Amino acid sequence: MAVTAHFNPSVPQADTMRVIVIGAGVIGLSTALCIHERYRSVLPSLDMRVYADRFTPLTNTDVAAGLCQPYLSDPRNPQEADWNQQTFDYLLSRVHSPNAANVGLALVSGYNLFHEAIPDPSWKNTVLGFRTLTPRDLDMFPDYRWGYCHGRRGYGPTIQTDPSRRLTERGVKFFQKKVESFEEVARGGADVIINCTGVWAGSLQPDPLLQPGRGQIIKVDAPWMKHFIITHDPEKGIYKSPYIIPGIQTVTLGGIFQLGNWSEVNNIQDHNTIWEGCCRLEPTLQDAKIVAELTGLRPVRPQIRLEREQLRFASSNTEVIHNYGHGGYGLTIHWGCALEAAKLFGKILEERKLLKMPPPHL
């Protein structure tokens, strides 16, 4: 849902806080929503706009299989574990609501498979029904010797439609535009810029820590698949081993991760790698019809950049909140990051003594 419009500098209004969110993937939309929900009522006036050159279904979020599962190893930044947990709890509370289908939320169980026995992950007590696989379970997967089974939340293709709709209902406007610099946005009158530009953040401000982790996926029609199957090969690395993740309408097959590859074009060798790997894992897929094939660029960074920065253009300070670099776990962690970004926003308001009443408890 994109509104193409010419950029109109906003008419300055006394006491209006002007917030520009750059990026309309899951990070941009959820951060925008989180901030708007918490601060609209405590500000005299909030003018929030979302600028993006791509909207769903053309964002990187759209290529994601949508399964919310943290990495097996603990994150470098311990805060990320908290943000994962907050997202998990948030999704749990929403998955059973009557609205879950519209939001595109589903509960799905499945298998994580390994070639060797490994210790249980630190998040085992936070998922539903974690258990280690028995020999009988493993008979289904002859190439693997260890694994576990548990429930997880997954997102369907409407992951971005729901926050977009809610933002629109709140009066937030969307603009299709490619932002070339923070300065351009600041000079347009923005008080706060929320930078959710994902893998392309480097074009606004160089960041040598940010790299693309190219992924390719095949979407098939295989409605009998009710479980996810994710294999792990520590020698190859994350996302390089076949995975099968059922979504709401289609099943996503994947297993590609190429660091530093900016190509957004589907590659035939990658197609073969995915297809052969997944059919070997799950022979029933051989007859599945291919519905789509997509490439996306995971915004890989040693840790997420979620912090404030003050930039000075002309004679005024513009606050920037960076929220990018979520790698292949953006959906898994998005809400916790949005809450953190909202906290940072709250601090900005306190410093500028802009609040007309105390901020809501986050």
Add this chain to the structure above:
Amino acid sequence: MDPVRIAVVGAGVVGLSTAMCVSKLVPRCSITVISDKFSPDTTSDVAAGMLIPHVYPNTPIPTLKQWFRETFDHLFAIANSAEAGDAGVHLVSGWQIFQSIPAEEVPFWADVVLGFRKMTKAELKKFPQHVFGHAFTTLKCESPAYLPWLEKRLKGSGVLILTRRIGDLWELHPSFDVVVNCSGLGSRQLAQALEMFPMRGQVLNVQAPWVKHFIRDGSGLTYIYPGTSNVILGGTRQQGDWNLSPDAEISRGIFSRCCALEPSLQGACDIREKVGLRPFRPAGVRLQTEFLAQDGRRLPVVHHYGHGSGGISVHWGTALEAARLVSECVQAPRTPTPKSNL
């Protein structure tokens, strides 16, 4: 010796699987499946096909367990093969939940299904009205796909398929040497089994593809079974009710009970009502050979009916047993038909 001519009456899951087992077990026979109804118009087609067995009267638990295990193993092999999509067989995980702690906390079939365990407190939070539950992975065997798949394989083995309504088993004499009666409720007429009655079940087939787990209330009355092309919501158990037309109020009740367990179902669409009459036999499944005799004619009949609500869960195990009975029948020396006295 000429091949033995075997007629299998009935083309639901019991009839077709029995024909299949007979074709594998009995050498040198020609098999004809005769039925007035075929998929998608059989009782089996209405069933969700979840492999969750129940206890049958007069049937020892070890026997039930064997039937269930044989069925599970047979379908599990299909589910893991490239045939799974065509055969309509797939794995599904979920929960069976109870409003009060059941007398038997671990059912007899717990080690046949996969990953059976008791639900944790965290899992039970999803169901505030329930205090206890089982979590496991089992199979779903969808007759609208499974029956045509069986039929195709039967035809490939040379089995003949005939659409015809049989009013009396003697109609099959002398064209056939052995009859296998898999006519379900039809046995009221064909085997004078007046003790049989329908246990009416109404279900809703809905579109709700985000539902990936089954949920079944331990009473068996309310269930949500996600399948390949729809989710089946149920149900009812109405004894002696022959009415095949859906009842709108019952549909509302089913929908409401299922939404209480899974609120996201309120977003379900394309709701279709279906009714099936489960073939209930008070004494349990009849697996028995009967030698019909009349006016000097003899007709061996292997009866295989009365599966109630557990047909799909035990069909392969009972079909193997029925095939053994047919095999014994065939091996017994054939007595020549006495000449007519006229």
